[in-house]
Amino acid sequence: MPDRQRADARRNYARILAVAEQEVAAHGANASLEQIARTAGVGSATVRRHFPTRRALLEAVSAERIEALGARARELAGGEDSRAALLGWLGELVAYCVTARGLAAALSYDGAEPDPVHENSCSAAMEEAAGPLLHRAARDGAVAADVTVSDLVTLAVGIVLATEHHPDPAARADRLFRLAVAGLSPRD
Incomplete structure (x- = not known):
């Protein structure tokens, strides 16, 4: 039985x-x-x-997409231009979240204490995948040293959620992402 x-x-x-x-x-x-x-x-x-939680459901629904984004980060990690690799991956994250409804919510950091039974595995996977891209870009001086993967994912999520109901969410999200990218680079 x-x-x-x-x-x-x-x-x-x-x-x-x-x-x-x-x-x-x-x-x-x-x-x-x-x-x-x-x-x-x-x-x-x-x-x-x-x-047990809505987040658990969203994470399960998004698991394949998250794996694909992780694989893409690993592919880009070997590129010549560390800034282009990081921003390319981040742009793909934004574009993917726009087309994959629910993914932005699965990646969002809600500010609450982590649930020991069910932590945000999507965000943890993105931290692991994008970490090497970010560290390399920071080492090369292409991104400010204090930028974190959490910052980048939160930025992507915010853009996607803010444009979700726009008549052309993909175009609007891309525009906002391009505007935000200028603020990621260190100032001379």
Whole structure:
């Protein structure tokens, strides 16, 4: 019987995640957990058992995208121009967040104490991926030494969330990102 329960739990998880991906794509980070449960054919308690917080659900929905961004950071790390590599990755993060509704919310730093049961794994993955890009750019003097990955991710998230309801969110986010980039470089 325990094997059957584990198989049922795995099926429920997969079904909930598939429905959640559709709902987040349609409604963003505020997708209804109750609607996800109904569409998946499970109770709200089952959704909460698998995803104890909204952030946990958003992180699961965003996992593949986060991995792709991490892989891209690793690709760019070997480039000649450390500033171009960092800003290229950050621009891709902004563009990805614009098209992947819910990703910005999954990456956001809410300022609360980290939850030991469920820390923000998306942000932790971005810290790990972008760290080498940022350190190299700072070492080369291409970015101010006090800039952190957290600063960069927060900047990207802020731009994406601020442009989410704009008629052309991608163009607006790109414009704001380009404006912000000028402030990232150290002043002579």
